[in-house]
Amino acid sequence: MAGSRDEVDVLVIGAGASGAAFTWSLAKDGFDVLCLEQGGWMDPSAYTTTHDDWELHRQTDFSPDPNVRGLDVDYPVNNQDSPIAPLMYNAVGGSTIHWSAHFPRFHPSDFRVRTLDGVADDWPINYEQLEPFFDLNDSIMGVSGITGDPAYPPKSPRQTPPIPFGKVGDTMAAGFEKLGWHWWPSDSAIISAPFDGRGACNNCGPCDIGCTRRAKASTDINYWPKAIAAGAKLEISARVREITLNPDGTARGAIFYDADGNVQEQRAKNVVLGCNGIGTPRLLLNSASAMHPDGLSNSSGLVGKNLMFHPYSIVSGIFDEDMESYAGPNGCSIISQEFYETDPSRGFVRGYAFQIARGAGPVTTAQGGMGAGPIPWGGNHRASFDRLFGRNAVIAVIGEDLPELHNQVTIDPELTDSDGIPAPKVTYTMSDNSIKLMAHGMARGEEVMTAAGAIDVQINPLLRRGGWHLLGTARMGNDPANSVVDSLGRSHDVKNLFIIDGSVFVTAGAVNPTPTIQAVALHIADQFKQNS
């Protein structure tokens, strides 16, 4: 072992959405915090939206799929036994680097599914407890939107006005109105006016390959500068291999590979994991020891189990006019939560949301975008392309999948990352409830597309490259036999080990999870500070 360093009070592993929020919360109140991140700092001015070949980067070094990127800072994920490929980014900022920044909160009912619907489990925390942390998080991330949405309890004022609808948003809103269905301008973590020293969005489109204007929130440009100014330490290119233990069973720290590939041990009084719903169970399972033969903090057997992604169906409508649909943040315009809450007459429990997305640039359009495949080659190519490009609007149907033991993260017996650390494997199938729920969503999606005036509707029933949301694999609960951490994010088995990322989710809701992940992380940080 190359070296052992000074002990810190709090060691956070992972500098993404949750790790950044947690570290900032502790650092601003004077705690001694060090974060280890396997990736490095991104340079916003170097994002490829200023390059002529910008669209190609989506297929190569900026693919959302770590297996396609294959960068040294990434780790591979065996996804052969899953119809949904997990997506993530490894850098300071984590997956907020490549996310589309759609920013809806969970609903109050999402925390009470056992009580309300008799499925899964209730969370040990609720919406009211998280509400101040949702608002606090919004004030750091910067959210554009408008208050008054009847699908939610009242929220604090949004930091900037809504992202412009464009013709896509206007046309779809008119379709929802025709049917009398709920819709609302999206809460987006993309500022529409200058905020906190960041530039306003200029509607360039491809948020997923990085925002040169720093209009799209990512934690490297908001939480991290504030946390570091408050005294937090952040070490990059530091890839953790395992969590180590003291003889008394408490966590002692972490063994990691530093930027030069040397093995180091960082000791800490408390260890906090924010590595996402795949990285966190991977690390716990890789930290098996004589005391914890099935993986660290795994006396319940639930580490890696109950993986939830959110299945996505894509309903693409083609209109008979130029909608300039390539313009505007590609994932953010309006939402609909008409079918979010349970209605037993539909034949399934829980529900889904519609996220209205926009069209794509020329290359991505030709490759089929989020549809079922590329547009045809040959004599029909020109007509097929021209009727689609700039003229399409997209409904992403995002469904709640329930926690199920057979959907899981395990350690692949052969695959490793570039440091030789065993890599994860995901195994996932859609349940009967999810299949019915998504079928309902596709049919309603087609209905509203038609109401909005689409002349043709094409459906991709399950988006393979759609595993943005990695949830449930170290869930929260009051009963140690049935959960991995308690309501404070503290491991039931290891009293100074905490988990703060999407792994702790008991259920998945039917919305993008980042605001809720960060609110949970801030809640855990607040409790940690109070109890210290």
Add this chain to the structure above:
Amino acid sequence: MAQFFSDEQTTLTASILNRIVPSDGDFPAAGDLGVGEFLDGVVAGSAELKRLFTTGLMAVSMAAASQHSATFDALSPDAQDAILRDVESSQQEFFSELVRQTYNGYYMNTRVIEALGLEARPPQPKGFPLEVGNLDLIEQVKARGIKYRQV
């Protein structure tokens, strides 16, 4: 000067690309536009693509020789398309890469982007103007009442 393709492969590739994206009005055919050069550069950078394209291109020229006793570029468009459809099903991996990379090279070409009626520039720094939209409509949504489940 090609990086990977031989002279023969360069000629063959141009003819194939002219069928993947044929000319139409203001839009040039992909081969005539020089997408073959882009493709050559991509293939030269990948051992896997070199293998796929060597085998795939050979399948196309062999089909032309055995079915028509001619080179592929000398055949009628219909005869060329028939061969390409055969190869599309017999060499799926090659063909899907061929189509993908052809679209990549074609749709980032300045002439094509201008034919689409767009300025040939990346999204930044200029961005796009976008209509704010009809926010008055949200009053109707509010009027329909609370939409979340009370717990």
